[in-house]
Amino acid sequence: MSRWRIGGFGKGARLRPAFLRPELLPFLIAVALAGHWFGAPAMILLSLTVMSVAWMTSPARAASGQGAAPGSRPHRPEAEAVLDQFLQDGGRNGLRTACLVVGPDDANALLLRLGHDDFEALIRRIGARLHGTLRDADRVVRIDRAHFAILLSPTPHPDIENMIQLAVRLQASCEVALPVAGQSLAVSIHLGICLSERAPARNGTAMLMAAEDAALEAEAHGPGAIRMFSATPPPEAQRREELAAEIPAAIDTGQILACFQPQISMDTGVVSGLEVMPHWKHPRHGLLGPAEILAALPPGDLVWKLTDGILRQALESLRTWERDGFGTGLLSVVFPPAVLTHPKLTDRLQWALEGFDLEPARLCLVLQGDAVSHPDEGMVLRNLTRCAEIGCVIELSGLGGGPIPVEMMRRAAVRRLRLPRSLVSRIDRETEQQKIVAAFAAMADGLRMETLAEGVASQSESAMLAQLGCRHLQGDAIAAPMPFAETRDWIERHNAKLNATPRIPTRRGG
Incomplete structure (x- = not known):
C-alpha cells in the first residue's frame, strides 16, 4: 500500500x-x-x-481512521500496511505501538443462530463499538469473517497493564446488548495482544500474526479470555506440538485405544448403547481423552486413519459382546467433519461391517453441529443419506447451539437427537432449561425420534431428564468411559442391580 x-x-x-x-x-x-x-x-x-x-x-x-467503516469488509493488507507505518513512525520518535485482534466468542454458533445477513450486521455493530472506544488516531480494520485488528498509534506507554485495561474497556463496550434482527443480543469477545517490542519481527505481517496467535489461545480458554503474545509458547501450545509429533507413531503402534461409555434407556433401565471414544495412555501426560487427541491431530489423512482404527477396534468389541450374549444396543461413533466428507465413507463402512459380520443397524453415526455448516456440506449430506439407506442409525448432536438443519434431518433420516451438556447442566435447578428440554423431547416424540442426553453428571439431573421425557442418558453419573476389558464386569453389575430392583411400568416401556 x-x-x-x-x-x-x-x-x-x-x-x-x-x-x-x-x-x-x-x-x-x-x-x-x-x-x-x-x-x-x-x-x-x-x-x-x-x-x-x-x-x-x-x-x-476513505481509509483514514475517522471515515472508516470498521465492519464493512475484511481487508487484511490494510492492517499490515498501517502497522508497518506505525512501526516506522514509532522507531523515528522513540515510541511504541500494539496490535489487538478481537472477535466474538463461538462465532460459528452465532452464524448458525443468526444466518449470514444478521451475522454480518452483528459484526459491523461490534466494529462500530470498538471504533468508538478508541482514540481518533487508532485504527480498526476487519481482517476476516469475525475478527478485527485494532492498531494503536505510536505512544510512549503501551505496556501490559495498559493493554489489559484497554482490553477490558473494549469487552465492556461489546457486552452492552446490540440490536440485531429485531432483538437485543449480548456477546462476549476474546482478545489477543501483541506489543511491538514483543513481535517476532519488526513488520506489520509478523505483528498481526502474533496477535492472531494470542487471540486463538484466548478463544481456546473460554469466553472473554485475554492473552498476550510471547515468543515462548505457552505450556498448552508446547504440549499440543509434542502430541502432534507423536500421534502418527501412536496410531501405527496401537497406543490409542477405543474406550466405551454406556448409554441407559430410561424406559427399561437396560444398556441401550455404548459410545466409542479414543483414549491415549501417554507415558508423560497421562490419560488423554478425545478432545485433547483431536485438538493435537494434524490435518490430513491422519484424521481418517485414527477414526478407522478406533472404529475397527469398536466393531471387534461389538462382535465379541454379541458372541458372548451381551446386549449392548447401538454402537455410537462420532465422526469428525473431515471424515464425513470422505468420498468413500459409505463403502468403507460397509466393508468394515461385513468384515466383522455385523448389521449396519447396530452402528449409530453421530453428526456434530459444526458439520452442518461445513464448506462441503453437500458431500456430508450425500454420505449421511447413503449411510441411512444401508441401515445405519443417524443421530444429530449440538441441539440448542444454532438453527436445526431440518433438510438434513429429513434427507438423512435422523432417528435420534442428542442434547448437549450445555442443556443438561443444572437442569434440576434451571426452569428455562427444563422448558427447552421438554420442548425438544416433545418434538422428537412427534417426529418418532428418540432423545439422548449426554454429560449427565448427577442423579438429580438424571431424575429430572427422565421426568421431562428424555429417552436415553449418558454421562459420568452412569459410568465414565472404560476400556473393553472393563465393560463386561460393569454390564454384569448393572444388570444384577437392575434385576434386583422392582420394575415400575412406564408409558413407553413394559
Whole structure:
C-alpha cells in the first residue's frame, strides 16, 4: 500500500494519486477544453472544482481512521500496511505501538443462530463499538469473517497493564446488548495482544500474526479470555506440538485405544448403547481423552486413519459382546467433519461391517453441529443419506447451539437427537432449561425420534431428564468411559442391580 493511502503525508501527496484515478479523467479533459474555449478564468474555476472533488473522494479519506467503516469488509493488507507505518513512525520518535485482534466468542454458533445477513450486521455493530472506544488516531480494520485488528498509534506507554485495561474497556463496550434482527443480543469477545517490542519481527505481517496467535489461545480458554503474545509458547501450545509429533507413531503402534461409555434407556433401565471414544495412555501426560487427541491431530489423512482404527477396534468389541450374549444396543461413533466428507465413507463402512459380520443397524453415526455448516456440506449430506439407506442409525448432536438443519434431518433420516451438556447442566435447578428440554423431547416424540442426553453428571439431573421425557442418558453419573476389558464386569453389575430392583411400568416401556 502506498504512503498516500495511509494518510498523514500532506495534501500534495494525497492529490497527486487522486488525479490519476480513472473516474476523474473526464474532469481533466473538461478543464483543458474550458481553457481552450472560455479562457483562463473558466479553467481556474473548473480546476478548483476538480481539486475539491479529488480531495473529498480520495482513497486517503476513505481509509483514514475517522471515515472508516470498521465492519464493512475484511481487508487484511490494510492492517499490515498501517502497522508497518506505525512501526516506522514509532522507531523515528522513540515510541511504541500494539496490535489487538478481537472477535466474538463461538462465532460459528452465532452464524448458525443468526444466518449470514444478521451475522454480518452483528459484526459491523461490534466494529462500530470498538471504533468508538478508541482514540481518533487508532485504527480498526476487519481482517476476516469475525475478527478485527485494532492498531494503536505510536505512544510512549503501551505496556501490559495498559493493554489489559484497554482490553477490558473494549469487552465492556461489546457486552452492552446490540440490536440485531429485531432483538437485543449480548456477546462476549476474546482478545489477543501483541506489543511491538514483543513481535517476532519488526513488520506489520509478523505483528498481526502474533496477535492472531494470542487471540486463538484466548478463544481456546473460554469466553472473554485475554492473552498476550510471547515468543515462548505457552505450556498448552508446547504440549499440543509434542502430541502432534507423536500421534502418527501412536496410531501405527496401537497406543490409542477405543474406550466405551454406556448409554441407559430410561424406559427399561437396560444398556441401550455404548459410545466409542479414543483414549491415549501417554507415558508423560497421562490419560488423554478425545478432545485433547483431536485438538493435537494434524490435518490430513491422519484424521481418517485414527477414526478407522478406533472404529475397527469398536466393531471387534461389538462382535465379541454379541458372541458372548451381551446386549449392548447401538454402537455410537462420532465422526469428525473431515471424515464425513470422505468420498468413500459409505463403502468403507460397509466393508468394515461385513468384515466383522455385523448389521449396519447396530452402528449409530453421530453428526456434530459444526458439520452442518461445513464448506462441503453437500458431500456430508450425500454420505449421511447413503449411510441411512444401508441401515445405519443417524443421530444429530449440538441441539440448542444454532438453527436445526431440518433438510438434513429429513434427507438423512435422523432417528435420534442428542442434547448437549450445555442443556443438561443444572437442569434440576434451571426452569428455562427444563422448558427447552421438554420442548425438544416433545418434538422428537412427534417426529418418532428418540432423545439422548449426554454429560449427565448427577442423579438429580438424571431424575429430572427422565421426568421431562428424555429417552436415553449418558454421562459420568452412569459410568465414565472404560476400556473393553472393563465393560463386561460393569454390564454384569448393572444388570444384577437392575434385576434386583422392582420394575415400575412406564408409558413407553413394559
